[in-house]
Structures are given as structure tokens and as C-alpha cells.
Amino acid sequence: MKKILLLLSMTLAGCTHSIHMSHMSDVSANTPKSINLNKHIVEVTTEQTVVLGFVFDIDYVDQAYQQLQEKCPTEIVAVNTQYSTSHRFLHWTNKIRMKAVCAS
Amino acid sequence: MFKKLFVSIATCLSLSACVSLNSVSLTQIPVERDNSITATSHSWNFLGIAFSNDFVDEAILDLKSQCAEGKLEGILTKHQTTAYFLVLKREVIATGYCQQG
Amino acid sequence: MRQYFAIAAFGLLTACARLDHVQIGEIDQSQGTLIPFNVQVSQFGFEAAAAAELGRAVSKGRTAEQFQQLRDILALMNMGPRTGNPVYDDEYANKVMDYIYAECPTGKMTGLTSVREAKAFGAVSGEIVRLSGYCIL
Numbered sequence A: 001m002k003k004i005l006l007l008l009s010m011t012l013a014g015c016t017h018s019i020h021m022s023h024m025s026d027v028s029a030n031t032p033k034s035i036n037l038n039k040h041i042v043e044v045t046t047e048q049t050v051v052l053g054f055v056f057d058i059d060y061v062d063q064a065y066q067q068l069q070e071k072c073p074t075e076i077v078a079v080n081t082q083y084s085t086s087h088r089f090l091h092w093t094n095k096i097r098m099k100a101v102c103a104s
Numbered sequence B: 001m002f003k004k005l006f007v008s009i010a011t012c013l014s015l016s017a018c019v020s021l022n023s024v025s026l027t028q029i030p031v032e033r034d035n036s037i038t039a040t041s042h043s044w045n046f047l048g049i050a051f052s053n054d055f056v057d058e059a060i061l062d063l064k065s066q067c068a069e070g071k072l073e074g075i076l077t078k079h080q081t082t083a084y085f086l087v088l089k090r091e092v093i094a095t096g097y098c099q100q101g
Numbered sequence C: 001m002r003q004y005f006a007i008a009a010f011g012l013l014t015a016c017a018r019l020d021h022v023q024i025g026e027i028d029q030s031q032g033t034l035i036p037f038n039v040q041v042s043q044f045g046f047e048a049a050a051a052a053e054l055g056r057a058v059s060k061g062r063t064a065e066q067f068q069q070l071r072d073i074l075a076l077m078n079m080g081p082r083t084g085n086p087v088y089d090d091e092y093a094n095k096v097m098d099y100i101y102a103e104c105p106t107g108k109m110t111g112l113t114s115v116r117e118a119k120a121f122g123a124v125s126g127e128i129v130r131l132s133g134y135c136i137l
Helices: A002-013 A034-040 A059-071 B002-015 B055-066 C002-013 C048-058 C061-077 C096-103
Strands: A017-024 A041-051 A076-087 A091-102 B018-026 B036-046 B070-083 B087-100 C016-024 C034-046 C109-121 C124-136
Touching (some): A017 B018, A017 C016, A017 C096, A017 C109, A034 A041, A034 A091, A059 A076, A059 A091, A059 B018, A076 B018, A076 C096, A091 B018, B055 B087, C034 C096, C034 C109, C048 C061, C096 C124
Antiparallel strands (some): A017 A076, A076 A091, B036 B087, C016 C109, C109 C124
């Protein structure tokens, strides 16, 4: 019975996730038209693994901010910021994804 | 022996703090990124019981005062909570670029 | 047994709206005619541990114990902060930006509102990321 329980829980558990928020910034007049969008999109993702809740900084947020600016030295418009968590066994991974349009 | 261990653990737990991120947002980032400014405001509470969120406005006023007559862009706003033993610190950290007109 | 069916039927017919986060951007009404648009992506949310807890609450004896064990294992395997019920795919909101550009191909938009919400009933929900705004013509 315990084996069935374990198998069932592993199947149900899988890898679950939770999107806490997805924020879209304002979009300035310099934004390219959608037809040219793909070549202007920049995207960065940073993450932090947390074991049993012991975490002492949230520097991964600033890392995403820095990496986005490094990827696009010109104006960055239409910024979509997503904060999510992937749940795991006794630990979890916090993720920041920043996707924006590089108005070069 | 156990008493000392218990006191040590209790002291460590009281002094160490676990941080959690509540929300994050970012506005459009300008080409000129020379003048970076940061504003922070916080509020302490016991067992998570808070009666006001006015500390948020302090961060905005601080950010505005650091960029008087300028335009603030590329603002990264973080709302984080730091949990100490029985006490919580709520914090708003805003970083951005000031474009002086 | 009949009362459980009644509760389940009631649950399926009603769902509660949950609002987690909302943020409104600049609204510029001086640039032209504003055409509203709305983009929404969603994913099935399921809190397996809460479902196991429900099973424990409505059962007795050995079955209740097994549900309790299942709940504990699930809780340990899915640790971490959550907003609403967990989902099994965290990429469902990756393309929201592409979708708003599809709604507004000129790229001239204003009044962008970001909403994180859900239609929820207990352990089951539809976890939603919604972006609305106005396309400037």
C-alpha cells in the first residue's frame, strides 16, 4: 500500500509551479511594430534555489535587471516581468523572467 | 550541555533572517544610465500583524526627492519581507535612473 | 453520500474569483482613438495536498490514515511559496507580450493593466494571467 501511495504522490506531485505575478510596463512610442518584434526581443531569466526556506538575499532580482541592461544597451521598452516558483522535494526554485523589447 | 545548545540555537534563530520576495516590477529603461538612484523604506511588525502600509509612500517620496525636476525611468521595485524570530520587516526597495531635463 | 454529491454539484456550478495582484500603467488619452484589448492566458491549477486533506476529512479509519500520509508526502514534495493553486506548466504566460502585440500590431499602447487572478474552487482552479489595455489608433 505504501508503494502505491508513494507512486501516486510522485505522479500527482510531478513538478508543480506557481506564477506569483506577471507585470507589463508602459509601452513608449519608440516601440517597434509587431512585424519586427522578434528581432528586438530580449529575455533574461535568473533563479535562486531555496532549501527549507533558508534564504538570506534576493540578489537574483538585481542580476536579472543587470543582465537585461547588458543585453540591450539602448532603450528597453515594453518590459514583461514574471516572478514564479518551481516546487521541489524539501526545496524550491524562485525565478525571475524579464522579457522586453530592445528599441535599437 | 543541552541548555547551552538550546540557547545557541535560539540565539542563531533570533539573529538570522530569512528573506522572501513578495513582488517585483520594472518600468522602461532609458538609454542614458548614468545617474542611478535608490530609495528604501521599511516597516517592522510583530507576528506579521500590521496596521498601516504607509511606508510604501515614503519610498516614493524619497525617490522623487532624489530626482527633483528630473524624469525617473527604469524603476525596479522590489517588495520583500525579512523574517526574524517573531518579528517581520517589510521593505520596499526602488532603484531607477534619474534623467535631468 | 447524497450530501457529498450535493456539495460537489454546488462546487462545480460555482467558482470563486480570486485577485492576487493588479497594477495599472500610464493612461495617455491625447494621442488618438483608444481601442480596448484584453489578453488572457490560463492554466489548470490543482493543490494535490489539499485534495488529499479533503479526502482525509471525509473518510474514516485506515483510509483516512492513508489520505493523511498521501497529504504529508505531497506537501513535502511540493514545497515552496505559492500564489493560488500550483500548476504543472510554468511557461503558460511566456507569450503574453506576443499576444498583446498581435492585438495591437502598431505597438502603440496605453493604459496597460496587469492582473494575476483565478477562478477557484478549493483545490481546483483556473490560474489566470491577464493583460488589458488600449491600442492607440
